[in-house]
Amino acid sequence: MILVVGGTGRLGSRLTGELVGRGASVRVMARGESQPFPGKTIDGVELVRGSLASGTDCGRAVAGCSQVVFAASGFGLKRGGSPRSVDRDGALRLIDAASRAGVQHVVMMSMPGAAPDAPLDFLRMKYAAEEALKASGMAWSVIRMGANLEQFLDSMSQPLHTRGRVLVFGSGRAPVTFTSTPDAAAAVLLALAGPSLHGRTVEWGSETHSFNTLAEAILAHAGKGSIQRIPVAALRVMAAVARPISPFMARMARAALWMESGEASFNPAVERAAFPEIPVIGLRESLDQIRST
Structure with a gap:
């Protein structure tokens, strides 16, 4: 079991x-x-x-x-x-x-x-x-x-359906290494199947993109809309003052500031080379899957 x-x-x-x-x-x-x-x-x-x-x-x-x-x-x-x-x-x-x-x-x-x-x-x-x-x-x-790709595609796309805009926190220029849900599941299945990942800490990523790249891909897929940004200064204020009111929003703001620093980017090439049997499900495939559901 x-x-x-x-x-x-x-x-x-x-x-x-x-x-x-x-x-x-x-x-x-x-x-x-x-x-x-x-x-x-x-x-x-x-x-x-x-x-x-x-x-x-x-x-x-x-x-x-x-x-x-x-x-x-x-x-x-x-x-x-x-x-x-x-x-x-x-x-x-x-x-x-x-x-x-x-x-x-x-x-x-x-x-x-x-x-x-x-x-x-x-x-x-x-x-x-x-x-x-x-x-x-x-x-x-x-x-x-890495940051879950489908989760961010979903959350960024929500305002597109109601206000015609895609939401981007900060400048959107910093690189972020995302992991798709199918990739993460495949890594877990590999760990469960045998001892190859026993006693190991692996950093698993699918593709590295900026949030601007994600936003542009969402807009191209939808064929409509524009980008709405929450400036870095506003994120700093939110991180400082939102905690007593909404710990969730404060966490989101602090995470966005951390991503803005570039620290959410890493190189998954070593792990990918070690386990080539796991396919890479990236931005294009994830958008296609979201659109079809």
């Missing part, structure tokens, strides 16, 4: 479908609040509604599982969670439960830049979870995926 934590999210849903297609027995754990919880049983998938804030729920979720994928995140939660409560505390609670239950292998989703002194709370919490997993005694794989 393979447990996918955060299995109703973008990556978790993709991964669950791939695993079922390969004949694996899959259990999904999710709160069912930020993303809809399936209303009916899916063939080959056991659904467990639970919270990472509960040790009991974590224990119930990992029972009988040989492998666990931690794909949950509190970064995008507008209520009911945060990077601290989900990406660190929730991960540590699940790691402890998995170790007690005899789980053999845990795959942890993280992000390039995770470090104890990283400028973003999210990256510091991811680093703490990585270190706890490495010290757990279980076999482990850490996959640091």
Whole structure:
């Protein structure tokens, strides 16, 4: 049995479908609040509604599982969670439960830049979870995926449908290494399939683009619209004053400023060369898939 934590999210849903297609027995754990919880049983998938804030729920979720994928995140939660409560505390609670239950292998989703002194709370919490997993005694794989390509294409495109504009935070000129959801899922499947990624931290990216490039591609695909920018100065103000009112918006602003610095860019060539069997799903393919759904 393979447990996918955060299995109703973008990556978790993709991964669950791939695993079922390969004949694996899959259990999904999710709160069912930020993303809809399936209303009916899916063939080959056991659904467990639970919270990472509960040790009991974590224990119930990992029972009988040989492998666990931690794909949950509190970064995008507008209520009911945060990077601290989900990406660190929730991960540590699940790691402890998995170790007690005899789980053999845990795959942890993280992000390039995770470090104890990283400028973003999210990256510091991811680093703490990585270190706890490495010290757990279980076999482990850490996959640091770049900014999710489809998530940004979706969020940037939303104002296009209502106001005819594509939203760009900051100058839009800084390079960002994005990872598509199919690429991230393929990396996780590789980690689950055998020992090639056991005991390894890999930084997985698909393509590097600026946000201006993404915006122009969205507009060309839509055949209409214009770009609306939120200036860097406005992002600094938002990061400073929004936290008491909307921690989510403050996190978004701080993340945008971090990306503006160019720190969200990395070179995935070494990992790509090591695992050439994983295809690159980039900007053009992701836009085509979004348009067809």
